[in-house]
Amino acid sequence: MAEIAYREALRQTMREALIADERVILMGEDVGAYGGSYAVTKGLLDEFGPDRIIDTPISESVIVGCGIGAAMGGLRPLIELMTINFSLLAFDQIVNNAAKLSYMSGGQISVPLIIRMAGGAGSQLAAQHSQSLEGWYAHIPGIKVAVPYSPRDARGLLRTALTEQNPVIIIEHTALYARKGEVPDGDYAIPFGEAEVIRQGSDVTLIGYSGSVFQALQAADLLTESGVEAEVLNLRTLRPLDVGTIVASVRRTNRAVVVEDDWKFGGFAGEISATIMEEAFDDLDAPVARVCGADVPIPYAKELEQAALPSAQQVADAALKLM
Amino acid sequence: MTQLSEHAVPQDLDSSHLVEMLRQMMLIRRFEDKAAEMYARGRIAGFLHLYSGEEAIAVGAINALNDDDHLFTHYRDHGHALARGVDPGRIMAELFGRETGVSRGKGGSMHLFDVERSFMGGYAIVAGHLPLACGMAFANQRLGNGRIVLCVFGDGAVNEGEFHESLNLAAVWKLPVIFLCENNFYGMGTDIRRVSAVIEVYKRAEAYAMPSRQVDGMNVLEMFEATRRAATGVRAGEGPAFLEAITFRFRGHSMADPEFYRRKEETAHWRDLDPINSYRARLQQHGVIDNGTFEELEAGVEAVVNAAAEFAESSPHPGPQSLYEDIYAEEPR
């Protein structure tokens, strides 16, 4: 077990896959000579050469479509889209092709494709570079969506993705790339659809994923000062969603706060909240609360950007209101 | 256009192959007439896009390829599937939305798939399948399996970004793919001359530094010869090639189209160039077939089409369990 950064966990896991399976290739904008825009693929070109680590034109749609076709043709493509913001140019390929081919073909075609992309805000990159659109992808049957929080998640979820026959989208958080944590080596994998109870508590359940687990954990610390013991869930995958763990926790704590960087209006926090209502209504002592990003394009100025993102204090305050 | 028109028929094709191409064109025409009838009788619903008038393209091009070369096509896909040898009964069953259909009744007319025959599907997002064809060609190139890809689309696709992204990628990576544009001059009701800055589609491909030419899409032998030549270079590793087949669809865009946007005389002009009639005449002129052979072919396709319709009609509807099947592939890879 080593202590490594989130980006390093991703890099090591991809490296192992490239060694283990000839069919694995890595494609994307600036994944090779540049080393990846978040340095996740650094050094891989030198080790595996340009036939395996492939710099593409800035053509998101054909990058993803080419990955789908290559997966249909027997390869195991790993695609990096620089950020989730640019993935919108490939939305057609992801939604209309990757997610549909198995079904439309009556099960004749499978698409074992991994698409990694960076999401989230916090670096003052302004409105076109700071979005959290994972809820849009989670909305779609036919794909799976993983949202690692820790370096351990990053390795474990990517390893599971590498054994999948289906298209998997991995949304990484830009604010987490440099964070370190313990990562088991070897065959360690995290199955999809299994949330982590990252902190135990009996008074309220704080539900987060990716970057928002961080705010939830901080909020749990703040809450102990008020004598409230919060349980914190790290969802790890949005599709499939681990409804069982969410509901079991809420049955114990009788209260829930969902924390998400994304916009509240029409967002994934609403899905979780509705699921709790459907499955555990009688166990709730208070309405489910949502702490989400402000309903605005993400602004540039530091104080405005911070005001637009959920904070640990907001999460703690929301939890206290439920008591 | 091509040199071939000077020759009667390609010297290296034996007469059975020449006749088989006629039979395939007749089968497509008859199959779709039956499909139109079944649509009118409420057996087929949704969009039904007929290929009538364009048969020479699919038959000429697909017969010039190996059986394991991959095909990707658009939603006007019955002709390509039949030319590849996909079972007519299972195609008709798919149009009927039956469990026995090629796509288990989940795709319909626009989404025929037969992976066993390397028929990689019909796609209904204009130009959305060009990137997939690139990816399949990329896999073939990597695996060194000698297979190439034929990617078919309409004139409407050439103004989509995915068209340009795909041609560029295919050219820069020298991918083994033939892009085949079926230029029937209309995208639904929009005349290409009203929406394209350059109406000679093949010229667009020249911008991506690949061999590109215009072919008479009403002439099956020209299609065959042009595709065969393109395939030779593509298979040899020279990179992609582009063909623009000039054609015309005799019927509306889909069954729902009242055809307000074009003149009857225009359609009549093209109907005079019917690819089946002209090919039949050519084969008779050169003594490859006589009236008797033609009648036998007619009776043969009639029987196949009737059997297909009966198979579809007597096939089971999908059961309720089917709804949630095939969303994900289950086996670990």
Ligand SMILES: Cc1ncc(C[n+]2csc(CCOP(=O)(O)OP(=O)(O)O)c2C)c(N)n1
């Ligand atoms: C991206 C996209 N935009 C619009 C449509 C609606 N649409 C379906 S077919 C069609 C016309 C396409 O014409 P063309 O490519 O020339 O093919 P043809 O029907 O003539 O064979 C349009 C606009 C679509 N299916 N996909």
Ligand SMILES: [Mg+2]
């Ligand atoms: Mg057209």
